Amino acid sequence: MSLTEIRTRIQTACDEAGRDPATVTLIAVSKMQADERVREVLQEGQRVFGENRVQEAAGKWPGLREEFEAISLHIIGPLQSNKVRQAMDLAEAIHSVDRPKIAQTIARISDEIGRCPALFLQINTGEEPQKAGVLPGEADAFVAECRALSLPVAGLMCIPPVEEEAALHFALLAKIAARNGLDGLSMGMSGDFEKAIRFGATHVRVGSAIFGARD
Template sequence: MGLEDIKLRIAASEKESGRAAGAVTLIAVSKVQPNDRVEAVLNQGQRVFGENKVQEAQGKWPDFRSKFDGVELHLIGPLQSNKVRAAMGIADAIHSVDRPKLAEAIARIAEEEGHCPKLFVQVNTGEEPQKAGVLPAEVDGFVARCRELSLPVVGLMCIPPADEDPSTHFAMLREFAERNGLEGLSMGMSSDFEKAIAFGATHVRVGSAIFGERDYSK
Protein backbone atom coordinates (compact mmCIF):
# COMPACT_ATOMS: atom_id res chain seq x y z
CA MET A 1 0.00 0.00 0.00
CA GLY A 2 0.97 3.65 -0.16
CA LEU A 3 0.13 6.84 -2.04
CA GLU A 4 1.16 5.69 -5.51
CA ASP A 5 -0.75 2.41 -5.17
CA ILE A 6 -3.92 4.24 -4.11
CA LYS A 7 -3.59 6.71 -6.99
CA LEU A 8 -3.21 3.85 -9.49
CA ARG A 9 -6.27 2.11 -8.05
CA ILE A 10 -8.30 5.33 -8.27
CA ALA A 11 -7.26 5.79 -11.90
CA ALA A 12 -8.21 2.18 -12.70
CA SER A 13 -11.58 2.61 -10.99
CA GLU A 14 -12.27 5.83 -12.89
CA LYS A 15 -11.55 4.06 -16.18
CA GLU A 16 -13.59 0.97 -15.29
CA SER A 17 -16.55 3.14 -14.31
CA GLY A 18 -16.39 5.23 -17.47
CA ARG A 19 -15.41 8.31 -15.49
CA ALA A 20 -12.99 10.93 -16.78
CA ALA A 21 -9.40 10.66 -15.62
CA GLY A 22 -8.95 12.92 -12.60
CA ALA A 23 -12.68 13.03 -11.82
CA VAL A 24 -12.03 11.84 -8.27
CA THR A 25 -10.15 13.90 -5.67
CA LEU A 26 -8.07 11.87 -3.23
CA ILE A 27 -8.22 13.25 0.33
CA ALA A 28 -5.28 11.82 2.29
CA VAL A 29 -6.65 11.54 5.83
CA SER A 30 -3.78 12.52 8.09
CA LYS A 31 -5.57 12.52 11.45
CA VAL A 32 -3.40 11.19 14.32
CA GLN A 33 -0.53 10.56 11.88
CA PRO A 34 2.95 11.68 12.96
CA ASN A 35 4.37 14.67 11.13
CA ASP A 36 7.17 12.71 9.48
CA ARG A 37 4.64 10.46 7.71
CA VAL A 38 2.60 13.46 6.59
CA GLU A 39 5.69 15.25 5.30
CA ALA A 40 6.74 12.15 3.37
CA VAL A 41 3.37 12.13 1.58
CA LEU A 42 3.66 15.87 0.90
CA ASN A 43 7.07 15.22 -0.61
CA GLN A 44 5.44 12.70 -2.95
CA GLY A 45 3.26 15.49 -4.32
CA GLN A 46 -0.04 14.95 -2.48
CA ARG A 47 -1.69 18.27 -1.67
CA VAL A 48 -5.25 17.46 -0.49
CA PHE A 49 -5.50 16.29 3.10
CA GLY A 50 -8.23 15.58 5.64
CA GLU A 51 -8.31 16.12 9.39
CA ASN A 52 -10.99 15.20 11.92
CA LYS A 53 -10.31 17.76 14.65
CA VAL A 54 -9.85 21.50 14.38
CA GLN A 55 -7.25 21.61 17.16
CA GLU A 56 -5.07 18.97 15.51
CA ALA A 57 -5.34 20.78 12.17
CA GLN A 58 -4.30 24.06 13.79
CA GLY A 59 -1.26 22.42 15.34
CA LYS A 60 -0.12 20.73 12.15
CA TRP A 61 -1.01 22.60 8.99
CA PRO A 62 0.24 26.19 9.35
CA ASP A 63 3.84 24.90 9.38
CA PHE A 64 3.29 22.54 6.47
CA ARG A 65 1.61 25.29 4.46
CA SER A 66 4.66 27.50 5.00
CA LYS A 67 6.83 24.77 3.46
CA PHE A 68 4.56 23.42 0.69
CA ASP A 69 2.52 25.38 -1.84
CA GLY A 70 -1.00 24.46 -2.85
CA VAL A 71 -2.12 22.54 0.24
CA GLU A 72 -5.88 22.05 0.45
CA LEU A 73 -7.29 21.05 3.83
CA HIS A 74 -10.64 19.33 4.36
CA LEU A 75 -12.24 18.94 7.79
CA ILE A 76 -14.09 15.62 7.78
CA GLY A 77 -14.91 15.03 11.45
CA PRO A 78 -17.84 16.25 13.57
CA LEU A 79 -17.72 20.01 14.11
CA GLN A 80 -18.85 21.73 17.31
CA SER A 81 -20.56 25.09 16.91
CA ASN A 82 -17.97 26.77 19.16
CA LYS A 83 -15.17 25.63 16.81
CA VAL A 84 -16.73 27.04 13.65
CA ARG A 85 -14.66 30.23 13.44
CA ALA A 86 -11.43 28.32 13.93
CA ALA A 87 -12.51 25.70 11.38
CA MET A 88 -13.35 28.35 8.81
CA GLY A 89 -9.98 29.97 9.38
CA ILE A 90 -8.01 26.87 8.46
CA ALA A 91 -10.17 24.65 6.23
CA ASP A 92 -10.81 24.89 2.50
CA ALA A 93 -13.78 22.53 2.85
CA ILE A 94 -15.94 21.18 5.68
CA HIS A 95 -17.60 17.79 5.10
CA SER A 96 -19.68 17.51 8.27
CA VAL A 97 -22.45 20.12 8.14
CA ASP A 98 -25.22 18.17 9.84
CA ARG A 99 -27.65 20.36 11.80
CA PRO A 100 -29.39 23.74 11.61
CA LYS A 101 -27.49 25.27 14.54
CA LEU A 102 -24.18 24.52 12.83
CA ALA A 103 -25.36 25.84 9.46
CA GLU A 104 -26.56 29.06 11.09
CA ALA A 105 -23.23 29.52 12.91
CA ILE A 106 -21.32 29.05 9.66
CA ALA A 107 -23.58 31.53 7.87
CA ARG A 108 -23.17 34.15 10.59
CA ILE A 109 -19.38 33.87 10.68
CA ALA A 110 -19.17 33.76 6.87
CA GLU A 111 -20.99 37.09 6.77
CA GLU A 112 -18.64 38.55 9.39
CA GLU A 113 -15.46 37.21 7.79
CA GLY A 114 -16.44 37.66 4.15
CA HIS A 115 -15.55 34.11 3.12
CA CYS A 116 -16.71 30.53 3.59
CA PRO A 117 -15.14 27.14 2.85
CA LYS A 118 -16.88 24.74 0.49
CA LEU A 119 -19.45 22.73 2.42
CA PHE A 120 -20.73 19.16 2.29
CA VAL A 121 -23.85 18.07 4.15
CA GLN A 122 -23.23 14.87 6.12
CA VAL A 123 -26.03 12.33 5.75
CA ASN A 124 -26.54 9.52 8.26
CA THR A 125 -27.61 7.05 5.57
CA GLY A 126 -27.73 4.15 8.05
CA GLU A 127 -29.75 6.15 10.59
CA GLU A 128 -27.28 5.08 13.28
CA PRO A 129 -28.02 6.78 16.61
CA GLN A 130 -24.34 7.09 17.54
CA LYS A 131 -23.35 8.72 14.26
CA ALA A 132 -23.62 12.35 13.16
CA GLY A 133 -25.47 13.35 10.03
CA VAL A 134 -28.83 14.51 8.72
CA LEU A 135 -31.37 11.70 8.53
CA PRO A 136 -32.41 10.66 5.00
CA ALA A 137 -35.93 12.05 5.38
CA GLU A 138 -34.50 15.46 6.32
CA VAL A 139 -31.91 15.88 3.56
CA ASP A 140 -33.98 17.92 1.09
CA GLY A 141 -35.25 20.32 3.74
CA PHE A 142 -31.82 20.79 5.25
CA VAL A 143 -30.16 21.50 1.89
CA ALA A 144 -32.92 24.02 1.17
CA ARG A 145 -32.27 25.70 4.52
CA CYS A 146 -28.54 25.93 3.80
CA ARG A 147 -29.34 27.58 0.49
CA GLU A 148 -31.62 30.06 2.22
CA LEU A 149 -28.59 30.96 4.35
CA SER A 150 -26.52 31.45 1.14
CA LEU A 151 -24.11 28.71 2.18
CA PRO A 152 -21.84 27.25 -0.53
CA VAL A 153 -23.03 23.65 -0.28
CA VAL A 154 -21.27 21.71 -3.03
CA GLY A 155 -22.19 18.15 -2.12
CA LEU A 156 -23.08 15.43 0.36
CA MET A 157 -20.99 13.13 2.54
CA CYS A 158 -21.66 9.79 4.21
CA ILE A 159 -19.97 7.10 6.30
CA PRO A 160 -21.86 3.82 5.74
CA PRO A 161 -22.42 1.40 8.64
CA ALA A 162 -19.38 -0.82 9.12
CA ASP A 163 -21.38 -4.05 8.98
CA GLU A 164 -23.38 -3.34 5.81
CA ASP A 165 -22.64 -3.36 2.10
CA PRO A 166 -21.68 0.26 1.42
CA SER A 167 -23.09 0.13 -2.12
CA THR A 168 -26.64 0.70 -0.88
CA HIS A 169 -25.53 3.80 1.00
CA PHE A 170 -23.45 5.15 -1.88
CA ALA A 171 -26.43 4.75 -4.22
CA MET A 172 -28.68 6.51 -1.70
CA LEU A 173 -26.29 9.45 -1.36
CA ARG A 174 -26.01 9.78 -5.14
CA GLU A 175 -29.81 9.85 -5.44
CA PHE A 176 -30.07 12.59 -2.79
CA ALA A 177 -27.37 14.63 -4.53
CA GLU A 178 -28.98 14.35 -7.96
CA ARG A 179 -32.37 15.30 -6.54
CA ASN A 180 -30.90 18.44 -4.99
CA GLY A 181 -28.68 19.44 -7.92
CA LEU A 182 -25.44 18.78 -6.06
CA GLU A 183 -22.35 17.46 -7.85
CA GLY A 184 -20.09 16.63 -4.91
CA LEU A 185 -20.14 13.15 -3.35
CA SER A 186 -17.70 12.64 -0.48
CA MET A 187 -17.84 8.89 0.08
CA GLY A 188 -15.49 5.94 0.22
CA MET A 189 -12.59 5.19 2.55
CA SER A 190 -9.60 2.83 2.55
CA SER A 191 -11.71 -0.33 2.45
CA ASP A 192 -14.37 0.69 -0.06
CA PHE A 193 -13.26 3.66 -2.17
CA GLU A 194 -13.34 1.69 -5.42
CA LYS A 195 -17.03 0.86 -4.88
CA ALA A 196 -17.66 4.52 -4.07
CA ILE A 197 -16.05 5.61 -7.33
CA ALA A 198 -18.33 3.22 -9.24
CA PHE A 199 -21.29 5.02 -7.63
CA GLY A 200 -20.02 8.48 -8.55
CA ALA A 201 -17.78 9.61 -5.68
CA THR A 202 -16.01 12.88 -6.40
CA HIS A 203 -13.95 12.80 -3.18
CA VAL A 204 -12.59 9.67 -1.48
CA ARG A 205 -11.12 9.80 2.02
CA VAL A 206 -8.18 7.41 2.43
CA GLY A 207 -5.94 7.34 5.49
CA SER A 208 -4.34 4.15 6.77
CA ALA A 209 -3.84 2.71 3.27
CA ILE A 210 -1.60 5.69 2.53
CA PHE A 211 0.09 6.44 5.84
CA GLY A 212 -0.05 3.12 7.69
CA GLU A 213 -2.09 2.22 10.75
CA ARG A 214 -2.79 4.96 13.27
CA ASP A 215 -1.39 4.79 16.79
CA TYR A 216 -4.07 6.25 19.07
CA SER A 217 -1.98 5.65 22.19
CA LYS A 218 0.19 8.70 21.56
Protein backbone atom coordinates (compact mmCIF):
# COMPACT_ATOMS: atom_id res chain seq x y z
CA MET A 1 0.00 0.00 0.00
CA SER A 2 1.34 3.45 -0.85
CA LEU A 3 1.87 6.41 1.43
CA THR A 4 -0.73 8.27 -0.61
CA GLU A 5 -3.31 5.56 0.11
CA ILE A 6 -2.60 5.74 3.84
CA ARG A 7 -3.00 9.52 3.81
CA THR A 8 -6.27 9.15 1.93
CA ARG A 9 -7.53 6.66 4.49
CA ILE A 10 -6.57 9.02 7.32
CA GLN A 11 -8.44 11.84 5.55
CA THR A 12 -11.53 9.64 5.16
CA ALA A 13 -11.43 8.48 8.79
CA CYS A 14 -11.14 12.10 9.94
CA ASP A 15 -14.02 13.16 7.72
CA GLU A 16 -16.20 10.39 9.14
CA ALA A 17 -15.25 11.38 12.70
CA GLY A 18 -15.79 15.09 12.05
CA ARG A 19 -12.12 15.82 12.70
CA ASP A 20 -9.53 18.01 11.01
CA PRO A 21 -6.88 15.73 9.42
CA ALA A 22 -4.26 18.22 10.58
CA THR A 23 -4.89 16.96 14.14
CA VAL A 24 -3.59 13.48 13.24
CA THR A 25 0.15 12.91 12.84
CA LEU A 26 1.16 9.92 10.73
CA ILE A 27 4.27 8.25 12.15
CA ALA A 28 5.88 6.02 9.52
CA VAL A 29 7.39 3.15 11.52
CA SER A 30 10.71 2.48 9.80
CA LYS A 31 12.18 -0.13 12.16
CA MET A 32 14.17 -2.83 10.35
CA GLN A 33 13.59 -1.16 6.99
CA ALA A 34 16.42 -0.73 4.50
CA ASP A 35 17.71 2.83 4.17
CA GLU A 36 16.77 2.86 0.48
CA ARG A 37 13.13 2.07 1.27
CA VAL A 38 13.08 4.76 3.97
CA ARG A 39 14.62 7.18 1.48
CA GLU A 40 11.81 6.45 -0.98
CA VAL A 41 9.21 7.36 1.65
CA LEU A 42 11.14 10.52 2.49
CA GLN A 43 11.13 11.43 -1.18
CA GLU A 44 7.32 11.12 -1.13
CA GLY A 45 7.26 13.87 1.48
CA GLN A 46 6.89 11.94 4.74
CA ARG A 47 8.87 13.57 7.55
CA VAL A 48 7.71 11.93 10.79
CA PHE A 49 9.20 8.51 11.50
CA GLY A 50 9.15 6.03 14.37
CA GLU A 51 11.89 3.67 15.51
CA ASN A 52 11.69 0.93 18.13
CA ARG A 53 15.37 0.60 18.92
CA VAL A 54 17.61 3.53 19.83
CA GLN A 55 20.68 1.79 18.45
CA GLU A 56 19.07 1.27 15.04
CA ALA A 57 17.85 4.87 15.00
CA ALA A 58 21.36 6.12 15.81
CA GLY A 59 22.78 4.17 12.89
CA LYS A 60 20.14 5.28 10.40
CA TRP A 61 18.96 8.81 10.97
CA PRO A 62 22.03 11.07 11.32
CA GLY A 63 22.94 10.26 7.69
CA LEU A 64 19.39 10.65 6.41
CA ARG A 65 19.09 13.98 8.21
CA GLU A 66 22.04 15.22 6.18
CA GLU A 67 20.06 14.42 3.00
CA PHE A 68 16.57 15.54 4.05
CA GLU A 69 15.38 18.52 6.07
CA ALA A 70 12.80 18.76 8.86
CA ILE A 71 12.77 15.09 9.91
CA SER A 72 10.96 14.40 13.19
CA LEU A 73 12.02 11.15 14.85
CA HIS A 74 9.87 9.39 17.44
CA ILE A 75 11.12 6.56 19.66
CA ILE A 76 8.19 4.18 20.04
CA GLY A 77 9.78 1.03 21.49
CA PRO A 78 10.77 0.04 25.03
CA LEU A 79 13.50 2.26 26.43
CA GLN A 80 16.36 1.03 28.60
CA SER A 81 17.81 3.41 31.17
CA ASN A 82 21.24 3.31 29.55
CA LYS A 83 19.74 4.39 26.20
CA VAL A 84 17.76 7.38 27.50
CA ARG A 85 20.40 10.04 26.85
CA GLN A 86 20.96 8.79 23.30
CA ALA A 87 17.22 8.70 22.68
CA MET A 88 16.85 12.27 23.92
CA ASP A 89 19.66 13.41 21.61
CA LEU A 90 18.02 11.76 18.58
CA ALA A 91 14.29 12.14 19.03
CA GLU A 92 11.67 14.86 19.04
CA ALA A 93 9.29 12.57 20.96
CA ILE A 94 9.43 9.42 23.08
CA HIS A 95 6.22 7.35 23.14
CA SER A 96 7.30 4.63 25.56
CA VAL A 97 7.75 6.24 28.97
CA ASP A 98 6.54 3.12 30.70
CA ARG A 99 7.68 3.28 34.32
CA PRO A 100 8.75 5.77 37.02
CA LYS A 101 12.44 4.86 36.74
CA ILE A 102 12.54 5.91 33.09
CA ALA A 103 10.67 9.13 33.88
CA GLN A 104 13.16 9.94 36.63
CA THR A 105 16.10 9.26 34.32
CA ILE A 106 14.62 11.49 31.62
CA ALA A 107 14.08 14.26 34.19
CA ARG A 108 17.67 14.05 35.41
CA ILE A 109 19.14 14.16 31.91
CA SER A 110 16.73 16.92 30.89
CA ASP A 111 18.06 19.04 33.75
CA GLU A 112 21.61 18.37 32.57
CA ILE A 113 21.10 19.18 28.89
CA GLY A 114 18.39 21.81 29.24
CA ARG A 115 15.81 20.25 26.92
CA CYS A 116 13.47 17.30 26.64
CA PRO A 117 11.52 15.59 23.85
CA ALA A 118 7.74 15.47 24.00
CA LEU A 119 6.74 12.48 26.12
CA PHE A 120 3.90 9.98 25.86
CA LEU A 121 3.27 7.76 28.87
CA GLN A 122 2.63 4.13 27.99
CA ILE A 123 -0.46 2.63 29.59
CA ASN A 124 -0.83 -1.16 29.63
CA THR A 125 -4.57 -1.02 28.95
CA GLY A 126 -4.82 -4.80 28.59
CA GLU A 127 -2.98 -5.38 31.89
CA GLU A 128 -0.79 -7.90 30.08
CA PRO A 129 2.08 -9.14 32.28
CA GLN A 130 4.48 -9.42 29.35
CA LYS A 131 3.83 -5.89 28.10
CA ALA A 132 5.40 -2.62 29.21
CA GLY A 133 3.45 0.31 30.62
CA VAL A 134 1.75 1.26 33.85
CA LEU A 135 -1.60 -0.29 34.66
CA PRO A 136 -4.73 1.81 34.08
CA GLY A 137 -5.33 2.07 37.82
CA GLU A 138 -1.87 3.61 38.27
CA ALA A 139 -2.08 5.97 35.30
CA ASP A 140 -3.29 9.08 37.13
CA ALA A 141 -0.54 8.79 39.72
CA PHE A 142 2.07 8.29 37.00
CA VAL A 143 0.89 11.39 35.13
CA ALA A 144 1.08 13.37 38.37
CA GLU A 145 4.57 12.05 39.12
CA CYS A 146 5.84 13.01 35.68
CA ARG A 147 4.32 16.47 35.99
CA ALA A 148 5.95 16.88 39.40
CA LEU A 149 9.27 16.16 37.66
CA SER A 150 8.44 19.05 35.25
CA LEU A 151 8.42 16.67 32.30
CA PRO A 152 6.64 17.73 29.07
CA VAL A 153 3.89 15.11 29.05
CA ALA A 154 2.22 15.38 25.64
CA GLY A 155 -0.17 12.48 26.08
CA LEU A 156 -0.62 8.75 26.51
CA MET A 157 0.20 5.70 24.39
CA CYS A 158 -1.13 2.15 24.27
CA ILE A 159 -0.75 -1.10 22.33
CA PRO A 160 -3.98 -3.11 22.66
CA PRO A 161 -3.85 -6.90 23.08
CA VAL A 162 -3.94 -8.54 19.67
CA GLU A 163 -6.81 -10.86 20.58
CA GLU A 164 -9.10 -8.16 22.00
CA GLU A 165 -11.26 -5.48 20.40
CA ALA A 166 -8.94 -2.50 20.00
CA ALA A 167 -11.78 0.02 20.29
CA LEU A 168 -12.23 -0.82 23.98
CA HIS A 169 -8.60 0.02 24.66
CA PHE A 170 -8.65 3.19 22.57
CA ALA A 171 -11.73 4.34 24.49
CA LEU A 172 -10.05 3.58 27.82
CA LEU A 173 -6.89 5.47 26.89
CA ALA A 174 -8.94 8.46 25.72
CA LYS A 175 -10.87 8.46 29.01
CA ILE A 176 -7.68 8.41 31.10
CA ALA A 177 -6.17 11.20 29.00
CA ALA A 178 -9.28 13.37 29.26
CA ARG A 179 -9.51 13.20 33.02
CA ASN A 180 -5.83 14.19 33.24
CA GLY A 181 -6.18 17.09 30.82
CA LEU A 182 -4.00 15.48 28.14
CA ASP A 183 -4.67 15.97 24.44
CA GLY A 184 -2.14 13.57 22.90
CA LEU A 185 -3.19 10.00 22.11
CA SER A 186 -0.61 7.77 20.45
CA MET A 187 -2.66 4.77 19.40
CA GLY A 188 -3.50 2.82 16.29
CA MET A 189 -1.24 0.87 13.96
CA SER A 190 -1.45 -0.54 10.42
CA GLY A 191 -4.48 -2.73 11.14
CA ASP A 192 -6.58 -0.37 13.23
CA PHE A 193 -5.46 3.26 12.77
CA GLU A 194 -8.81 4.33 11.32
CA LYS A 195 -10.60 3.00 14.39
CA ALA A 196 -8.08 4.82 16.60
CA ILE A 197 -8.82 8.07 14.78
CA ARG A 198 -12.51 7.66 15.58
CA PHE A 199 -11.56 7.49 19.26
CA GLY A 200 -9.38 10.59 19.12
CA ALA A 201 -5.89 9.40 18.14
CA THR A 202 -3.52 12.31 17.50
CA HIS A 203 -0.59 10.08 16.48
CA VAL A 204 -0.96 6.83 14.51
CA ARG A 205 2.02 4.49 14.15
CA VAL A 206 1.91 2.83 10.73
CA GLY A 207 4.68 0.54 9.49
CA SER A 208 3.87 -2.47 7.35
CA ALA A 209 0.98 -0.74 5.55
CA ILE A 210 3.50 1.84 4.25
CA PHE A 211 6.71 -0.12 3.89
CA GLY A 212 5.50 -3.67 3.32
CA ALA A 213 7.21 -6.64 4.98
CA ARG A 214 10.39 -5.90 6.92
CA ASP A 215 13.76 -7.11 5.75
